[in-house]
Amino acid sequence: MHKNFKNIDKIVYGKGSFNQIDDILAPKRVENDKFMVFIVDKYFEGKDLADRIPAHDGDMVFFEDIDQYEPTTDQVDKLRDQILADKGLPAGIVGIGGGSIMDIAKALSLMVNNEGSSQLYQGLNLVKNPGIYHMGVPTVAGTGAECSMTAVLTGPVKKLGLKCDWTVFNQAVLDPELLATVDRNQWFYTGMDCYIHCIEAESGLYFNAYSKAYGDQALALCREIYLGDDAGQTLENDEKLMIASLFGGLSLTYSEVGACHAISYGLSKILGMRHGFANCIAFNHLKEFYGEAVDEFKTMIETHKVDLPQGLSKEWSEETIDAMVEVSYNLPHMWNHAIGLDWEEKWTREDIKKIFKRL
Incomplete structure (x- = not known):
């Protein structure tokens, strides 16, 4: 259907x-x-x-x-x-x-x-x-x-x-x-939510020409805003970002989010992390899903001198990690897109737990 x-x-x-x-x-x-x-x-x-x-x-x-x-x-x-x-x-x-x-x-x-x-x-x-x-x-x-x-x-x-x-x-x-009025870090994290939406949409089972049309344009705008010659928080780039956000959302509507959002939902639900920030924390460690896009994301981090925390999992108890794993595992529509309809045969709670321990 x-x-x-x-x-x-x-x-x-x-x-x-x-x-x-x-x-x-x-x-x-x-x-x-x-x-x-x-x-x-x-x-x-x-x-x-x-x-x-x-x-x-x-x-x-x-x-x-x-x-x-x-x-x-x-x-x-x-x-x-x-x-x-x-x-x-x-x-x-x-x-x-x-x-x-x-x-x-x-x-x-x-x-x-x-x-x-x-x-x-x-x-x-x-x-x-x-x-x-x-x-x-x-x-x-x-x-x-x-x-x-x-x-x-x-x-x-x-x-x-x-x-x-x-x-x-x-x-x-x-x-x-x-x-x-948006401070620089928040401007970056919410902008990366758009970038991640588009990368996730194109990196899974439900990607299609409709999603690609909007996603390609949104990604092009994100790259101008965050990596272009005039990269930075300017009114011109804010105009671009507002349209990138709209197009990224439309791309996602006819595709789906994947592993990054599944992990970030665990971070948000259990630790109370804001959504864009949680996506960035997760995406930074998901190269097996998103390949060169993670390298590009790291370049954006460096370009805008954003201090993205590392080693967070050292402070988490096993109980906390298990709770986050449970939230993430119980998002089958995201794992369907990321891994396939048989994802439960290929992917376990232990696999998800290993990702959380990288963060």
């Missing part, structure tokens, strides 16, 4: 496009209980961008803290319960921030129309009712969350996405000027 996936309904791109949000939202404000919810990265609280949020009287604005951990099912459930109890059903949800904020906004748009904990919906096509209108406004680029049909949440048992057609944003606002 071929994938039949939904794309973003509308996209506005360009410097200053953030200023169009109020006009875009205006016709949606008549729906449901006629108020908007803005989910904003706590980093922007008290900063200039917070003053530019087009919140009207009666709207709700939440500054969410995701500095240390991935978004959680509990976080989404509490937001949902508070919104419904205080004001009713929103006309729409707007997420302003990085990939974690995008995932919260996507999950929240579903959960206001679905009963029970978001834990119940971690997986493919488990959501019972369509969500409400939702808009994504990325302030970092690389995760592809702005176009992904997955809202990745960490629950008590697993880190896994709410994945269905209804998860995809109705509107994306891609304003490269918003990337100016």
Whole structure:
């Protein structure tokens, strides 16, 4: 069965496009209980961008803290319960921030129309009712969350996405000027998430011409941004990175992630590592899967003088490593792509454990 996936309904791109949000939202404000919810990265609280949020009287604005951990099912459930109890059903949800904020906004748009904990919906096509209108406004680029049909949440048992057609944003606002506030390391880690998405997509069972078309362009842009003559964090490169992120996400949508993401999910779930950082930690040690791309990645690390930690596993107990192995092993769709449909005959928990011990 071929994938039949939904794309973003509308996209506005360009410097200053953030200023169009109020006009875009205006016709949606008549729906449901006629108020908007803005989910904003706590980093922007008290900063200039917070003053530019087009919140009207009666709207709700939440500054969410995701500095240390991935978004959680509990976080989404509490937001949902508070919104419904205080004001009713929103006309729409707007997420302003990085990939974690995008995932919260996507999950929240579903959960206001679905009963029970978001834990119940971690997986493919488990959501019972369509969500409400939702808009994504990325302030970092690389995760592809702005176009992904997955809202990745960490629950008590697993880190896994709410994945269905209804998860995809109705509107994306891609304003490269918003990337100016991103610190250098975060700019690198999220950009590498895009690079790794494309390398993983092309390095496995589900790669195809559709995925290749978007992935090749995203990789070309990443190489200009991180290895080109004008490599670095400039407005021109931020414009390129915003499009690379979108194309990388679209490449991934019709392919799949592989070993790197499986390992990084273990790091995020058990140690609370941020997603892009965890991907970099893992990718740096996966040459048997990604070959020369790992060498290219190391060159990018050196070019941008990023201090990527080494020898982390020396501080981990066997119990901690075993817990990470269990998370990674229980992601069969990723191992299907990376190794093949018979991956369980070729790959064991002990093989995964050896990777974690390299990190």
